[in-house]
Amino acid sequence: MEDRSLPELGDLDVRIAIKAAGICGSDLHYHQHGKVAAFSLKEPLVLGHEACGEIVEVGKKSTLTPGDRVVINPGLVCGNCKYCLRGQENLCRDIKFMGSASYFPHIQGTFQETVVVREQQCHVVRNDTAYQVLAFAEPLTVALHAVRRAGNFFNQRVLIIGSGTIGLLVASLARLSGAAYVAITDILDYPLQVAHKLGVDECINAQHDNEVIASWQQEPNSFPIVIEATGTYKGFEVALSSSSPGGKVVEVGILPDGQSEIPFSHAFAKELDVLFVLRQNLQFSPAVDMLEKGKLDPLPLLSASFALNDFEQAFALARDKSKAIKVQLEP
Ligand SMILES: [Zn+2]
Ligand SMILES: [Zn+2]
Incomplete structure (x- = not known):
């Protein structure tokens, strides 16, 4: 654990207090081997890309509001390349994906108390669906x-x-x-x-x-x-x-x-x-919708939740597949 200064907000950025963040197999790989497939770490990286939380601060031009409960899409696409224009956003050659070494400089991940993302990466949740449920949105996509x-x-x-x-x-x-x-x-x-x-x-x-x-x-x-x-x-x-x-x-x-x-x-x-299959394409709205409406209950997959301070215990349990499916951190 370390303290970092809070990044500034751009006009279309929002700051989110993370409430639940799942540990993914790729996080375990980076943690143990420093690489996933052909993506190798080139600098220190905060892991985590399956997260949800509450907006605490918004940029000048953001349409979102502090207090909004949101699920984070960890991938920020360019929106202009031929793949983005064709609706194949996961193939965007310029995708900035949180907690991954696929882009350099690496985009820091969600195992933090707060993160800053572009508002277009947020999917607002309109009811009181539990954060533990909402943190399954990314793997569900x-x-x-x-x-x-x-x-x-x-x-x-x-x-x-x-x-x-x-x-x-x-x-x-x-x-x-x-x-x-x-x-x-x-x-x-x-x-x-x-x-x-x-x-x-x-x-x-x-x-x-x-x-x-x-x-x-x-x-x-x-x-x-x-x-x-x-x-x-x-x-x-x-x-x-x-x-x-x-x-x-x-x-x-x-x-x-x-x-x-x-x-x-x-x-x-x-x-x-x-x-x-490379990650997901345009599946955040349907995934959040399913979780919000209770069409799919992911909680049988949740083995345990840990405070951010106990991340070592959390990673150890997540690695033991004889005891755990999904382990979450709750900053
Ligand atoms: Zn993942
Ligand atoms: Zn693109």
């Missing part, structure tokens, strides 16, 4: 984006590889979208128990239930939609082998930098569509 990439879940068999926050949110969305059957895997029992509570039809331990996973290679057990949410090449391999001919595989994890030996012959022989 990623899950929604992955589901949109995957297409229509209605009446489909859907497989999700990995029962972390994103995998479990995708599972909840699959159930809400009328999927006929939802299966999920993990290598640990605790997240599978949470998946079971969420009503997932089949919760498979990938360490022990090899026969089940092998059975998915054949019809009618294979899946026309597979979402890979572990960000590992092993998971990606299972996703390809479990996919039905003509199926879709969506990789929503962050695959590690470097070489891999993926047997793409599966993908060829079944003519699979393999899609990747």
Whole structure:
């Protein structure tokens, strides 16, 4: 923990007192390895990008008001490049993303008492939805984006590889979208128990239930939609082998930098569509709307909340996947 002086507000900026901020897998990676995929730290960085809070001060031209409860979109896009103009904001080459080393100088993250963001990054919440719920908005945008990439879940068999926050949110969305059957895997029992509570039809331990996973290679057990949410090449391999001919595989994890030996012959022989997901695109309004209206309850995924001072304990618990899904800090 350190004290920093408060940054000045620009005309369209707002200062937000952070009330809840989730610890993401990417925060754990930066904390432990100093990098995520090909993004390496080049200077000290405050982590955190899944946050909500209360506006405490506004710039001269801001239309927001102190006291407004807001969810923060951690990505500030340029608005002018061909990707922004095409409505693919996540592909903006100039995106300034909080708590990430993707932009230099790095944009400081949300594990602070207050942050300054542009007002366009704020989604105002009109009711008293708990901050612990609202801090799930950012991961929910990623899950929604992955589901949109995957297409229509209605009446489909859907497989999700990995029962972390994103995998479990995708599972909840699959159930809400009328999927006929939802299966999920993990290598640990605790997240599978949470998946079971969420009503997932089949919760498979990938360490022990090899026969089940092998059975998915054949019809009618294979899946026309597979979402890979572990960000590992092993998971990606299972996703390809479990996919039905003509199926879709969506990789929503962050695959590690470097070489891999993926047997793409599966993908060829079944003519699979393999899609990747970079963060999210235009999903903040729908995500905040779902949380505000209580259409999706993320709290079964919240394992614990800690004061900002106890961040070391919080990070240690977040890293122990046998005990925790999502851990939040409450500055
Ligand atoms: Zn994240
Ligand atoms: Zn742009």
